[in-house]
Amino acid sequence: MSDYRIKGETGEWEVVIGLEVHAQVTSNAKLFSGAATAFGAEPNTQVSLVDAAMPGMLPVPNRECIRQAVRTGMAIEAEINKWSRFDRKNYFYADLPQGYQISQLYHPLVGEGSLMIEEDEKAGIPEPKRIGIERIHVEQDAGKLMHDQHPTMSYVDLNRSGVALMEIVSRPDMRSPAEAGAYVRKLRSILRYVGSCDGNMEEGSMRADVNVSVRKPGDEFGTRTETKNVNSVRFVMAVIEGEAKRQVELIESGGTVVQETRLYDPDRNETRSMRSKEDAHDYRYFPDPDLLPLELDDAFLAECRDSLPELPDAKRARYLGEGISAYNADVLTAEVESALWFDTLLETGAKSVAAANWVTSELFGALNRLGKSFGDCPVTPAQAGELLGLVADGTISGTIAKQVFEKMLESGDGAAAIVDREGLKQTSDTGAIEAEIARVLAANEDKVAQYKGGKEALFGFFVGQTMKAMQGKANPQVVNELLKKALG
């Protein structure tokens, strides 16, 4: 249970949140036409006769878009409707060439499903929580108006017109901005694992309509508002926080929340009313007579299911089973690229726990520093496996491994070659180590006396001095043993 509360003058208020996430389907072609879908192309260069709604043009469903939506539904363990249908949502706008959007109101492709958000004590999510997903339907995106091209006219870019979207509608199951943030992140992660959406919120491939209402804990749901087209996790959380406060203040000052559509202004971090329910469109939904109902056969569904990768929850469970810490498992599985990179590393024979520690600390640190990602990672999993192998078999110490990694990043050479070239091999030569220990103890007679007098903390000092004298190449375990012997 979330204990997130808005403190008002009349007591504490609970926030109820539902999200409708629009995710652009990864596909080379649009939902009902063969036109391309690349982001950032010159205006009106990715427009077919169908997308421009020329007279007599007809939509034909793109199988790949349907397949991706079905796979997404399977990934959230949802019911897949073998019979679904497209409806027309009728309204006039300059970015909507047909004068209607082809969507699915009455019979969506994907029915009831859910996803888990993980516990996050710091964020006020004390335990994992299942968030219900009511449905996923597929629909066409609209074009885009450009208002900065002409002093008195607006221009229309139809590149996005007809691109396939999945509308993923959650249940009103979230109770805090943190839960909503975790939901969007988890959903994005699943979409990216499945490969059905690139999850790129800056480019608009994923955006959320945020439904917020407030109530006294235990009361019925309050009236909700819907803030449209919010395009980052941070903004989703900000919208909820601000909108919940606004509603509480409104109610407590004697007003009532009206069901309305609102817009978020990130610059001012506030929402403002766009239109109320009274002047909402009557969309006159009806089944699109240009399209037959969509019927999916078992072979198609089986192919969809078989093509699903291991999903974040399963991967995380597997990592935990291999002894990897919950924190590391979360970090590694959050993004599909890091998880796949890590899995490839494990395939080289790297030990799970050591590899997880190394990736989450050393590799993540290096990528951060270099401003790189797993997409353009400067070392391959095979190279990392070689490095970790050298640590595991005692060839180099963990300390030396850090140096070797730095040199790998600089030179692009392999770990073993660097160790050989630089003579960084760890030594377990007791003679050489004993000689250095003798020198260190002789040079620090006062500390030896203190140690023997009971100041055992000085042991670390002797280890450090010995390692330094050995230029880090001594096997730390051997140093420990020999020092203990030498100090009696």
Add this chain to the structure above:
Amino acid sequence: MTDLTNLTVAQIRDGHRAGDFSAVEVAEAFNANVAGAKALNAFIVETPDHAIAAAKAADADRAAGTLKPLSGVPIGMKDLFATNGVQTTAASHMLEGFVPRYESTVSQKLWDAGCGMLGKLNLDQFAMGSSNETSYFGNVISPWKRNDGGNAALAPGGSSGGSSSAIAARLCPAATGTDTGGSIRQPAAFTGISGIKPTYGRCSRWGIVAFASSLDQAGPMARDVKDCAIMLENMAGFDPKDATSLNMSVPNWEAALSSDLKGKKVGIPKEYRLEGIDPEIDAMWDAGIAMLKDAGAKVVEISLPHTKYALPTYYIIAPAEASSNLARYDGVRYGLRDLPEKAGLQDMYAATRADGFGPEVKRRIMIGTYVLSAGFYDAYYTQAQKVRTLIARDFEQAFASCDVILAPTAPSAAFGLGEKMADPLAMYLNDVFAVPASLAGLPAMSVPAALNREGLPLGLQIIGKAFDEQGVLNAGLAIEERAGFTARAEKWW
């Protein structure tokens, strides 16, 4: 020398193949007839050059031994089919001057088969009408006159009235039509020619300006049944660009034509005996029954109990779909744009659509918008869909006891222009026998059967099982052979 414009499609095809005449001679003869028939207003655009170019290609193909199925046959194209480089208007001001850069599937198939285009044929605006009086380019006039000595201009039927008038007047041997609720059959009946609406999905809708998507179906209009079969073979076929297209091979309808109906049963729907109908219509129907019996068929009475709901059902579903299909004509991308001084987007929409659509189109958009509105949707649209299912089931059950159904095509002969324009309901009643087959998606054709006492043609309608165009054509042929309909309009234009 024979007047080449008196030849049928089959005669032109075969005569050209045999070397009796050149395709260019045929095209020139029809071009001359078209040019001399402005008074009929059958064409919105004449394309004599297109016809001549195709004819030259046909003659060259003949010389090279590479004749195509319809080489040398010039036809008329209803101006609802998009034709690449040739203005396509749907007889509307909205699309006046609109020149597509694409070709409809059906017209492309005809060009590929060797046809040439004589011109774009006039029609009711966006195919909405039964008399051709809703065309923005003026109404088509039927070549037929009543024999009462008067000179009243008659309706050629609608919406394919340019097609029917042009064929009846020998301006073209055949033409394309489209039929949403009778738009091929009723004009064929009014002008003494034949026309078939095939099973929904036989002909691709791609590139045809949409009226009501779930009903719209292209089909041929010609002087006789055989020509309809030939034309339909070259218009039909699966099209991956139309999601409602039938994925079935196209039968060789012409080769399988047979007027021997032994072993066939013809259903006579009792609900089509309308009270107060012109007795001449019933008499013609009875004559048709006798003709089919003579051809060997057995006649059985059948019942289509939901017939009386067909017209209201049609006038809910068709406008509902039209109201949405016509939303794309908004002045933004192509066609008419009316941008008053200081107009915003909404003003532009309003001005453009007020100016670009005629009264009948507006009426149907309003009806359609109304029946889809929140609060009315279930009472009208949902209810109409249910009734549509019942009407289709009526036919299914009836076809358990018969092979084809015989009925009148229209409740009257051609009426005078202006006689029904003031009363939309009276106009809609013209479709009473035509819409049930449209709602059920069934193949149906009209063949000329008789002249009434005013000397005007009457048509009989044959409705068949889904995909059984052959059964429809065969019954049509049996009537054609026995009716001996040879009357033609006397040239006055």
